[in-house]
Amino acid sequence: MRTLFHMRTDPACRFIRLVLAEKGLPAQQVEKAIWNDEDGALIAANPSGEIPVLVDEPPTGGQISIAPAIPIAEYLEDAYSTTVLMPSTSAARAEARRLCAWMLGKFEREVSQNIVAEKIDKRMMRRGQPDYELLKVGIEALDWHLDYFSWLFDQRTWIAGETMTLADFSAAAYLSSLDYVDAVPWEKYASVKDWYAKIKSRPSFRPILNDRVDGLPPPAHYNDLDF
Amino acid sequence: MRTLFHMRTDPACRFIRLVLAEKGLPAQQVEKAIWNDEDGALIAANPSGEIPVLVDEPPTGGQISIAPAIPIAEYLEDAYSTTVLMPSTSAARAEARRLCAWMLGKFEREVSQNIVAEKIDKRMMRRGQPDYELLKVGIEALDWHLDYFSWLFDQRTWIAGETMTLADFSAAAYLSSLDYVDAVPWEKYASVKDWYAKIKSRPSFRPILNDRVDGLPPPAHYNDLDF
Numbered sequence: 001m002r003t004l005f006h007m008r009t010d011p012a013c014r015f016i017r018l019v020l021a022e023k024g025l026p027a028q029q030v031e032k033a034i035w036n037d038e039d040g041a042l043i044a045a046n047p048s049g050e051i052p053v054l055v056d057e058p059p060t061g062g063q064i065s066i067a068p069a070i071p072i073a074e075y076l077e078d079a080y081s082t083t084v085l086m087p088s089t090s091a092a093r094a095e096a097r098r099l100c101a102w103m104l105g106k107f108e109r110e111v112s113q114n115i116v117a118e119k120i121d122k123r124m125m126r127r128g129q130p131d132y133e134l135l136k137v138g139i140e141a142l143d144w145h146l147d148y149f150s151w152l153f154d155q156r157t158w159i160a161g162e163t164m165t166l167a168d169f170s171a172a173a174y175l176s177s178l179d180y181v182d183a184v185p186w187e188k189y190a191s192v193k194d195w196y197a198k199i200k201s202r203p204s205f206r207p208i209l210n211d212r213v214d215g216l217p218p219p220a221h222y223n224d225l226d227f
Numbered sequence: 228m229r230t231l232f233h234m235r236t237d238p239a240c241r242f243i244r245l246v247l248a249e250k251g252l253p254a255q256q257v258e259k260a261i262w263n264d265e266d267g268a269l270i271a272a273n274p275s276g277e278i279p280v281l282v283d284e285p286p287t288g289g290q291i292s293i294a295p296a297i298p299i300a301e302y303l304e305d306a307y308s309t310t311v312l313m314p315s316t317s318a319a320r321a322e323a324r325r326l327c328a329w330m331l332g333k334f335e336r337e338v339s340q341n342i343v344a345e346k347i348d349k350r351m352m353r354r355g356q357p358d359y360e361l362l363k364v365g366i367e368a369l370d371w372h373l374d375y376f377s378w379l380f381d382q383r384t385w386i387a388g389e390t391m392t393l394a395d396f397s398a399a400a401y402l403s404s405l406d407y408v409d410a411v412p413w414e415k416y417a418s419v420k421d422w423y424a425k426i427k428s429r430p431s432f433r434p435i436l437n438d439r440v441d442g443l444p445p446p447a448h449y450n451d452l453d454f
Contacts, residue, residue, distance in 0.1 A: 048332075064318050064321060064322065065325075066321045068332065071328050072321075074321070078320055079321075091285045091289070093305055094291060097302070098292075098293055098294060101298050148274060
């Protein structure tokens with residue numbers, strides 16, 4: 001059985017859950033915080049100790065472990081092409097990859113590490129209150145990123161061009177984790193909100209909208225499709 | 228004309244220089260430190276402000292800017308397939324991608340940021356001496372990574388399997404920058420050294436072995452092919 005090691009509020013893990021769901025690929029989902037691998041299952045599947053990790057049983061036989069998120073998404077695109085989430089030209093594929101890397105790299109470091117990690121992970125690790133200086137840095141960076149996304153949507157239907165790609169799912173995954181802690185100023189960024197509403201309405205998004213963290217309820221609009 | 232914005236000692240940039248050379252693709256190489264973009268050329272090519280950035284003129288016309296390193300490497304593999312640097316099966320491609328991501332992610336954070344950034348970048352930025360605590364952390368992490376690579380080479384000819392892939396060039400690029408500051412304990416890791424000697428002898432490596440940083444000469448063995 002295909003297995004995904006993940007954490008429900010981790011944006012990179014959500015990206016892979018969305019891609020699996022879009023492609024109709026069932027996976028046993030094992031919740032695994034990187035700071036709590038007492039049974040050693042995570043390190044056995046991925047020597048880097050990071051999530052997400054996909055353990056797949058490819059049609060060619062055997063078992064392979066793939067990490068982190070971008071290699072998993074590329075693998076799923078390579079191996080399961082019934083649903084295609086990458087454009088056909090090399091230039092358009094490059095743009096989708098640039099934006100996936102943007103989300104998993106720059107956005108992760110500048111925004112998610114300062115907001116999602118502070119507000120959710122710290123709580124789950126019982127490490128006390130969020131650091132308000134880091135939150136402030138993250139909120140300012142988020143504004144800059146949303147401004148950039150708005151500029152992209154002025155020229156395009158989807159984030160990387162005229163077709164829906166892996167980049168849309170990576171961006172939506174990151175925004176969904178921020179939305180869980182009510183950190184996204186949707187009203188300021190109408191074109192980003194319109195795009196997010198489209199992605200959020202897809203059946204692949206439903207499990208993510210049903211995620212809950214003990215003692216930390218999401219805002220009322222979080223799983224409202226007409227937010 | 229194809230243009231690469233890079234820094235000569237930056238491992239991710241070296242990775243792309245190697246891939247361009249392996250594929251026989253000429254590029255105008257513009258040296259650009261991310262902390263010194265006074266003419267705005269870097270931010271114009273890449274809104275994330277990171278290097279490497281490749282500005283290509285694809286056969287389909289126009290101009291595209293691609294960043295960071297992994298999307299550039301994937302693009303070059305997609306668009307210029309006369310020299311193939313990825314295996315043919317999805318499982319083998321996934322393993323090559325896992326190891327590229329390992330180098331550009333985990334190895335970059337745990338080793339290069341603590342050694343290359345401290346010893347070279349700080350000097351170029353005139354920010355004083357390296358922080359010896361960070362160097363120590365980097366050196367310990369490097370030992371762990373080299374141990375892992377040795378374990379891989381016990382089972383394989385190349386780092387990701389039986390063929391030479393993008394993963395070999397990413398790993399060799401990272402080790403070459405560390406070797407420039409004489410940080411690699413080659414004698415402790417014979418199988419890693421044997422593999423590096425093979426890669427180092429390729430014509431694509433020559434420009435990298437000729438790189439010099441003012442006032443910071445490499446060790447004698449750095450550009451010796453029989454080190």
